[in-house]
Amino acid sequence: MDRMLYTAMSGAKHTMDQQSVVSNNLANVATSGFRAQLQAARSVPVEGDALLSTRTSAVTTTPGTDYSQGPIERTGRTLDVAMQGDAWMAVQDGEGVETYTRRGDLQVDNDGILMSVGRPVVGDGGPIALPQGAQISIGADGTISAIPQGEGPEALVNVGRIKLVTPEEGELTRGEDGLFRAPPNEEGEPGALAADEDATLVSGALEGSNVSAVDAMVTMIDAARRYDMQMKMLSSADENAQRANSMLSIQG
Numbered sequence: 001m002d003r004m005l006y007t008a009m010s011g012a013k014h015t016m017d018q019q020s021v022v023s024n025n026l027a028n029v030a031t032s033g034f035r036a037q038l039q040a041a042r043s044v045p046v047e048g049d050a051l052l053s054t055r056t057s058a059v060t061t062t063p064g065t066d067y068s069q070g071p072i073e074r075t076g077r078t079l080d081v082a083m084q085g086d087a088w089m090a091v092q093d094g095e096g097v098e099t100y101t102r103r104g105d106l107q108v109d110n111d112g113i114l115m116s117v118g119r120p121v122v123g124d125g126g127p128i129a130l131p132q133g134a135q136i137s138i139g140a141d142g143t144i145s146a147i148p149q150g151e152g153p154e155a156l157v158n159v160g161r162i163k164l165v166t167p168e169e170g171e172l173t174r175g176e177d178g179l180f181r182a183p184p185n186e187e188g189e190p191g192a193l194a195a196d197e198d199a200t201l202v203s204g205a206l207e208g209s210n211v212s213a214v215d216a217m218v219t220m221i222d223a224a225r226r227y228d229m230q231m232k233m234l235s236s237a238d239e240n241a242q243r244a245n246s247m248l249s250i251q252g
Contacts, residue, residue, distance in 0.1 A: 008233035014041045015227040022223065026216040033083075033102030034209035036066040037174070065174050070102075070210040072202065078136055079106040079114075082207040083164065087199035088172075088180065090122035090163035090192075098122055098192040099179035100165060100172060104206055108136075114144070114160075119179075121162055124195075128160040138162070138203040164199035 021039040028034040040063050072082045081104035083089060088100040099119075107115050112130045114120070120127035123144075130136060133149035142162035147155055171193075172180040182191040 008230045008237065012227055012230040012234070015223050015230065017041075019220065019223050019227070022216055022220045025211045026213065026220065029209050029211045029213045029216065031103070031209050032105050032206045033070065034178075034211060035102065035174075036209075036211045038063050038066055064170070065180075066210055067169075068210050070208040072205050072207050074205045076204050077105075078138070078204065079108070080104055080204055080206050081106065081138055081162070082202045082205040084200045084202060086166050087164045087196065087201065088167065089116070089201075090165060090195075091116050091119040091179070092122060092127065093119060093175075093177065093179055097181070097190045099175070099181050100167070100193070101179055102207055104201070114162075123160040123163060128162070130159055134159075138201070140200045140203070141197075142199075142201060162201070163195050164201065165193040166196040166199050167193055 018039050018041075021037050025036045067086075069085075081089070083102055083104065088102060089104065090098050091101055093099045101116060101119075103116055105116070106121060108130055109115050112132050114123075114128040114130055122128075128144065130144070131146050131148055134146035135149075137145050139145065142164050143158055144160045144162065145156050146159045147153060148157075167182070171183065173183070174180055182193045185191045
C-alpha cells in the first residue's frame with residue numbers, strides 16, 4: 001500500500017514544481033531577452049531508517065536554461081539593442097557585481113546613467129554616464145556616441161562602449177533575479193568574463209522571449225491533469241487502507 005503512496009506523493013510534488021517553472025516561463029513570454037527555464041525529474045531511492053529497495057521517489061531538478069535565440073523585432077527606438085549570436089550584455093546587480101543579460105530595452109536615469117531595468121550597464125570602466133539631453137546613437141560594436149544638446153553632427157563624440165561578452169556553453173549560471181553570472185574566481189569571489197571585441201548588437205531592435213506560449217500552455221494543462229490523477233491515486237490508497245482496517249476489525 002505504501003508503495004502506491006510513495007509513487008503518487010513524489011509524483012504530485014514533482015508536478016507542482018513543474019507547474020512553478022512553467023508558470024514563470026509563461027509569465028515572461030513577453031519579456032525582452034528572457035531565456036526559458038528547463039525542468040526535469042529523476043528517480044532516487046528513499047533514504048532513512050526504513051530504507052527499502054522497492055521504495056523510490058521523484059526528485060525535481062532544473063538542468064539549466066534554454067539558450068536558443070528569441071525573435072528580433074525592429075522598434076526604431078535609439079536605446080533598444082538586441083545582441084547578436086551568443087553575445088551577452090554586462091550589467092551590475094544590486095550589489096555592484098557584474099552580471100549578464102540579453103534584455104536590451106535601455107533607459108537613462110536622472111543622473112545620466114545608462115540602465116537596463118534599473119541596473120547600470122557596464123562599459124569599459126564601469127557604469128556608462130551619458131550627457132544630459134544629448135542625442136544618443138549606439139553602434140554595432142556597442143560604442144555609444146552622443147551629440148550634445150544644441151550642437152550639430154560635427155560635435156559627435158564617443159562617450160563609452162557597452163561591454164559585450166561571449167560565454168562558453170554552460171559557463172553562465174542563472175540567478176534567482178533572472179540575471180546570469182560567471183563562475184567564481186580562484187578566491188571564490190564573483191567572476192567576470194572578458195569583453196569580446198568581435199561581439200555585435202543591433203541598434204533599434206529588441207530580442208523577444210524564447211518561450212513558446214502555446215507549448216507552455218499545453219505543458220501547464222498536461223501538468224494539471226497529471227496532478228489530478230495523482231491526487232486520485234492518493235485518495236484510492238486511503239480508501240483501500242480504510243477497507244483493509246475494516247476487514248481486520250471484524251469480529252466473529
